[in-house]
Amino acid sequence: MDNGITLPADVQILSHQIAGHRFQKDENGGIKSGLLQKDKYVLKPLQSPPRGEVEVKFYRTIFDLSIINPVHEELRNLVPPFYGTEEYIINGTNITYLKLLDIAKPFRKPCIMDIKIGKKTYDPKATEKKINSETQKYPRMGEIGFRILGMQIYKPEENSFQFKDRFFGLSLEPEDVTENGLKLFFTQKSSLRRDVLQLVLSKLGRINEFFHIQREFAFYSSSLLIIYEGDESQSPVESLADVRMIDFTHVFETNEADDNYIYGIGMLIKSLSSLL
Known part of the structure; x- marks a missing residue:
């Protein structure tokens, strides 16, 4: 290389x-x-x-x-x-x-988005310097509850991928993160992929229900990886879409509800639901 x-x-x-x-x-x-x-x-x-x-x-x-x-x-x-x-x-x-x-392996033209979840991305052991650094990185996080870290979207009319990096996510304001961020990911050929969005919301709902029950772990600076099949001309090999939790370097044992994560995934579900 x-x-x-x-x-x-x-x-x-x-x-x-x-x-x-x-x-x-x-x-x-x-x-x-x-x-x-x-x-x-x-x-x-x-x-x-x-x-x-x-x-x-x-x-x-x-x-x-x-x-x-x-x-x-x-x-x-x-x-x-x-x-x-x-x-x-x-x-x-x-x-x-x-x-x-590799959960993207079954997809022929995988559209992928990485979203960090939670109002805050620093854990209970973070120093004041770390807290300030994380807070200043994206001050809107406390309101929005999530941040787009990157995405790739398959463009069938061009047979190519469009990429957005973390700086794109950092540029999004609370009032446009849904329309200019999330909607972009679920749009192909100028049309919203409602079939994909509904399936993703169902999978997010399962994760949300889990967090309202579990009292064992608290997740900080963790992400959700959302994948869907970008090639509509092909039947999906296994599933049209997949959603998985990733990144667990700041997981803590707890006996309380993980309100930080619950807020974040709740806001993500609310934002995505508004697109339908």
Whole structure:
């Protein structure tokens, strides 16, 4: 690949990454890893402690089938399936990856949107400096309850994808995030994909119901990944759309309702419902 980074033969850069860290060299000549693709799996690099440790512990906890727990059982339906960890040496740097099922793999022309959920993205252990940094990053988050991190939309008339990055999401004001942000993602050939939107709302409703019941985890700076089939000329292989919870580096145990997440997903459902 470009920039002097040589990848192992059995992996490649994830072709449909729309947000998050990407491959690059750091100031010391080391490697900052991005998402990789290996067959039907996504390899997500473990972040530095304690964030990476928190995420792998969360996945191992909910996918431990020896423990009977209704919350864990439902979460296994709401997150990408987890297959442990793998290690690679890339340009002399040893990198540990989470091995997750690539949920976009079944789609021929996947339209993908990454949305961060919650009024606040800093966790209970955040320093005052971190709180200020996160708050200033997108002051509207407290009102909107979510932020678009990136998207790709298939344009059938051009047989190409349109991309929007995190700066697009940061530019959206509360009054236009629905019309200029969410509606853009669900629009093809100048028409709203109502079939997709209704299915996505149904899947979001299931996640919302789960959060109104569960009292085990609190999720900060976590996202929802929304995917739908952009090629209307083909029947979907498995499903027309999928919605999964992702990014769990700031998950905390709790015995209370996760009001931060509940507010965010509630506002997202309200915004999307207004498009119908």
